[in-house]
Amino acid sequence: MNLPDQIKKAIRDVPDFPKPGILFKDITPIFYDQTLCNRIVDEFVRLLGPTKPDIIVGIESRGFLFGILLANRMNLPFVLVRKSGKLPYTTVSQEYSLEYGTAKIEMHTDSIHKGAKVVIHDDLLATGGTAAATADLIKQFDAEVCAFTFIVALDFLNGKEKLIKHTNNIQCLVHY
Numbered sequence: 001m002n003l004p005d006q007i008k009k010a011i012r013d014v015p016d017f018p019k020p021g022i023l024f025k026d027i028t029p030i031f032y033d034q035t036l037c038n039r040i041v042d043e044f045v046r047l048l049g050p051t052k053p054d055i056i057v058g059i060e061s062r063g064f065l066f067g068i069l070l071a072n073r074m075n076l077p078f079v080l081v082r083k084s085g086k087l088p089y090t091t092v093s094q095e096y097s098l099e100y101g102t103a104k105i106e107m108h109t110d111s112i113h114k115g116a117k118v119v120i121h122d123d124l125l126a127t128g129g130t131a132a133a134t135a136d137l138i139k140q141f142d143a144e145v146c147a148f149t150f151i152v153a154l155d156f157l158n159g160k161e162k163l164i165k166h167t168n169n170i171q172c173l174v175h176y
Helices: 003-010 030-031 036-050 062-071 129-139
Strands: 014-017 024-026 053-057 080-081 091-098 103-106 115-125 144-153 170-175
Touching: 003 030, 003 036, 003 170, 030 062, 036 062, 036 115, 036 144, 036 170, 053 062, 053 129, 062 080, 062 115, 091 129, 103 129, 115 129, 129 144
Parallel strands: 053 080, 053 115, 115 144, 144 170
Antiparallel strands: 014 024, 080 103, 091 103
């Protein structure tokens, strides 16, 4: 079975989560199958090979799951992007708009060096707001976003449109 079909078969649809009318794409069943996990990481490594990144950044919280696996496989540092107030050391932050209100993400001030080529990873691309804010955060370090990686893309929400200004290297393994 090809990789996208195998991923789709593993993903669990959860109706009305986190609120009525939402069909949540739950990736946690992927973790029951280590062969599938390895195939996913192998595919991201293959897709990212030509970009030669320096750092993998994972977005809280599900972006940590494959982000650390990818960083380890590529022998690269892994950097956490978390919600405001969750990191213990000195941080730099980026505020961004939500449908109703704003949110803020942070990373440690010593996590990215000037000129670094950075891959931003998360489990799912929906509207692209958090990933775009993460890219803006990385640019505060005078670093370059060389790619975005996602397991799932909800194409009907047009999240790629917010990311293109940072890079057109947007890799999604499964599309809905």
